Amino acid sequence: MRTASVAVVDAGVDAWASERLGAARAERLRSLAEDTGVPAFFGRTDTVPGAPAGPETFHIGRRHVRDAAGDPVVIDWRAPMSRPFYQASAADPQDLARRRRFGFADGELTSYEDERLAEGDAPDPDRPSGLLLAEIERPRSGPMRDIVATIQPDQDDIVRAPLTRSICVQGAPGTGKTAVGLHRAAYLLYTHGDQLARTGVLVVGPNRAFLRYIEAVLPALGEIEVDQATVADLTGRVPVRAEDPPEVAVLKGDPRMAGVLRRALWGGITKPADSLQVTLAGRRYRVSENRLVRIVDDLRRAGTAPETGSAADQQVLHYAAGRERLAMAVAQEARRQKEEGGGAPTDAETRRCARSPEVRAFCDSGWPSWDAPGLVAALFTDADRLARAARGVLTDDEQALLHWSTPPRSVRAARWTAADAVLVDEVAGLLERTPGYGHVVLDEAQDLSPMQCRAVARRLAAGSLTVLGDVAQATSPWSSSDWSQTLAGLGRPDTVVRPLTRGYRVPGEVLDFANRLLPVIAPGLAAATAVRREPGSLSVRAVADPAAALVDVVRGLAGVPGSTGVVCADDAVAGVVTRLRAAGLDVAALADDGSAQARLAVVPATLVKGLEFDHVVLLDPAAVVAAEPRGLHRLYVALTRAVSSLVVLHAGDLPEVLIG
Numbered sequence: 002m003r004t005a006s007v008a009v010v011d012a013g014v015d016a017w018a019s020e021r022l023g024a025a026r027a028e029r030l031r032s033l034a035e036d037t038g039v040p041a042f043f044g045r046t047d048t049v050p051g052a053p054a055g056p057e058t059f060h061i062g063r064r065h066v067r068d069a070a071g072d073p074v075v076i077d078w079r080a081p082m083s084r085p086f087y088q089a090s091a092a093d094p095q096d097l098a099r100r101r102r103f104g105f106a107d108g109e110l111t112s113y114e115d116e117r118l119a120e121g122d123a124p125d126p127d128r129p130s131g132l133l134l135a136e137i138e139r140p141r142s143g144p145m146r147d148i149v150a151t152i153q154p155d156q157d158d159i160v161r162a163p164l165t166r167s168i169c170v171q172g173a174p175g176t177g178k179t180a181v182g183l184h185r186a187a188y189l190l191y192t193h194g195d196q197l198a199r200t201g202v203l204v205v206g207p208n209r210a211f212l213r214y215i216e217a218v219l220p221a222l223g224e225i226e227v228d229q230a231t232v233a234d235l236t237g238r239v240p241v242r243a244e245d246p247p248e249v250a251v252l253k254g255d256p257r258m259a260g261v262l263r264r265a266l267w268g269g270i271t272k273p274a275d276s277l278q279v280t281l282a283g284r285r286y287r288v289s290e291n292r293l294v295r296i297v298d299d300l301r302r303a304g305t306a307p308e309t310g311s312a313a314d315q316q317v318l319h320y321a322a323g324r325e326r327l328a329m330a331v332a333q334e335a336r337r338q339k340e341e342g343g344g345a346p347t348d349a350e351t352r353r354c355a356r357s358p359e360v361r362a363f364c365d366s367g368w369p370s371w372d373a374p375g376l377v378a379a380l381f382t383d384a385d386r387l388a389r390a391a392r393g394v395l396t397d398d399e400q401a402l403l404h405w406s407t408p409p410r411s412v413r414a415a416r417w418t419a420a421d422a423v424l425v426d427e428v429a430g431l432l433e434r435t436p437g438y439g440h441v442v443l444d445e446a447q448d449l450s451p452m453q454c455r456a457v458a459r460r461l462a463a464g465s466l467t468v469l470g471d472v473a474q475a476t477s478p479w480s481s482s483d484w485s486q487t488l489a490g491l492g493r494p495d496t497v498v499r500p501l502t503r504g505y506r507v508p509g510e511v512l513d514f515a516n517r518l519l520p521v522i523a524p525g526l527a528a529a530t531a532v533r534r535e536p537g538s539l540s541v542r543a544v545a546d547p548a549a550a551l552v553d554v555v556r557g558l559a560g561v562p563g564s565t566g567v568v569c570a571d572d573a574v575a576g577v578v579t580r581l582r583a584a585g586l587d588v589a590a591l592a593d594d595g596s597a598q599a600r601l602a603v604v605p606a607t608l609v610k611g612l613e614f615d616h617v618v619l620l621d622p623a624a625v626v627a628a629e630p631r632g633l634h635r636l637y638v639a640l641t642r643a644v645s646s647l648v649v650l651h652a653g654d655l656p657e658v659l660i661g
């Protein structure tokens with residue numbers, strides 16, 4: 002295939018065509034570039050003799066490969082023909098006589114595993130495939146890997162759900178939510194390439210460190226055109242220079258703020274109180290007060306029609322466009338009068354009238370021009386303006402929380418917070434239409450405020466959503482115990498919530514220990530079951546001097562393959578790094594700037610969500626719990642990051658719920 006692509010001639014009928022052909026060839030060659038570590042296939046299916054097309058053998062791989070005659074040699078894992086490889090079971094063999102899984106080490110074929118489905122040789126759900134276990138336990142080095150070779154049936158159902166359907170996956174730690182979301186993006190791009198190439202796919206993650214961790218998965222699957230961003234990236238219209246006290250952040254994330262901002266903007270439009278004289282093609286016309294009132298009313302109604310979900314954002318009249326339409330409607334009125342008098346004004350003359358100083362002045366006073374930061378700043382500095390916008394929605398105390406007692410010298414000098422940035426983005430979305438994606442994968446969604454959810458929904462044209470998360474891992478002040486608030490904020494309240502309950506990452510011993518927290522942090526939520534147990538994987542040690550014990554534990558792990566994460570309360574990170582370095586260990590703190598993760602990393606507890614390490618050492622769990630209001634949820638996150646071993650070092654008592 003590579004040779005054939007190189008041979009394509011890039012001489013077209015003219016320079017433009019030649020350039021396009023050359024670009025297409027380069028793109029094709031890029032997509033065919035060999036990744037030497039990645040085998041061409043990982044599975045094989047043999048259909049039964051009675052199958053519609055007779056007995057056939059297919060190899061399944063990361064991409065489609067054909068031979069010189071154009072016949073398929075390897076089928077893309079996303080093609081419908083590959084589906085039985087993931088879904089067939091003894092109960093429902095889907096015309097498969099045999100499924101074969103190949104195991105590779107460093108690009109070399111080392112093993113294979115057969116299931117003879119037609120003979121009732123069923124995969125035993127309690128005894129997972131050896132290749133799956135080997136894949137999970139393969140030491141981590143660097144970023145997350147794809148799981149195409151071993152996607153499990155319940156995961157595959159979500160990966161291949163139709164594009165039109167939004168899905169919310171509630172899954173315990175390590176059940177593969179992130180993996181499933183990324184593979185779903187790859188599946189949708191393959192299946193609906195034309196449609197999504199136009200509208201695009203967006204993956205939203207909680208922070209830069211997380212995006213860095215997952216960034217290689219989609220390119221490994223051949224998908225390079227997917228945008229990956231945090232909510233802060235999406236809403237980064239103003240520089241964030243300050244932090245809100247918790248109660249202010251909670252209020253600014255409250256969905257009622259959307260109504261306040263809407264009223265602050267649209268409520269500033271005033272009813273015309275006089276007629277207006279305008280000039281069209283050198284003659285003056287008077288537009289009556291009544292007529293002006295009607296025009297303004299009609300436009301305002303088109304802009305403030307009750308919302309019917311995020312799709313409405315694409316149709317509704319936005320405020321800035323409303324201003325343009327108002328100017329044009331006034332000019333049209335003059336044109337109508339001129340035509341009635343027998344004149345024939347041109348479109349250009351009408352447009353000139355709409356831009357004339359008198360029409361501009363009329364718009365500026367009745368339909369004032371705003372930019373998004375300016376409106377939010379005006380609202381927070383002017384208590385009367387806020388009171389008008391928040392009447393009946395926010396209490397006086399709540400309004401006082403929003404008020405800036407020392408106004409900034411200018412809007413540009415304002416000390417915006419992360420929650421403010423989301424409000425500014427909300428206003429920007431009222432002023433102008435936000436371009437939307439065809440599909441959005443939203444990870445760790447349990448932590449988003451309703452206002453952040455709206456920011457994501459605005460970027461979702463008429464497209465669908467894959468929402469991923471775990472209410473037991475919810476650590477933000479907006480967290481709720483179910484998904485309804487998040488899904489409502491996302492404008493998709495009817496989205497079906499699908500559970501994933503088989504934990505792939507964490508050994509059973511470790512998961513059982515972490516699950517002791519569940520009745521307290523998420524009552525009613527079913528605990529996940531681990532697909533494997535590893536005796537000795539959990540060690541909980543009371544020690545007199547945790548920092549000294551840490552040095553010994555980390556030294557012990559130095560010769561063991563794979564990554565190690567030392568997780569501790571955020572304010573302990575610097576001290577721990579210093580201590581480990583003093584002991585001669587090569588260690589770096591994990592930063593939220595997207596820089597690469599060291600093999601031995603000290604990880605602040607607030608950054609560990611979504612990540613995993615072969616070995617985790619958790620230092621002083623009580624300090625992790627004490628550091629924040631939802632500290633027990635944070636502890637649950639920290640306890641569920643280990644693939645092979647977890648060592649918990651504590652000096653004082655363990656949090657009581659952990660004592661079995």
Ligand SMILES: Nc1ncnc2c1ncn2[C@@H]1O[C@H](COP(=O)(O)OP(=O)(O)OP(=O)(O)O)[C@@H](O)[C@H]1O
Pocket residue numbers: 133136137146147148151152153156172173174175176177178179180181471474505506610611612613641
């Ligand atoms: N079918 C599978 N085959 C092989 N590995 C898998 C499979 N499913 C999940 N894994 C692995 O399990 C680990 C956890 O997956 P992932 O990070 O997607 O889980 P998660 O549900 O998002 O976890 P968390 O809630 O902790 O963020 C990853 O290393 C992933 O590659």
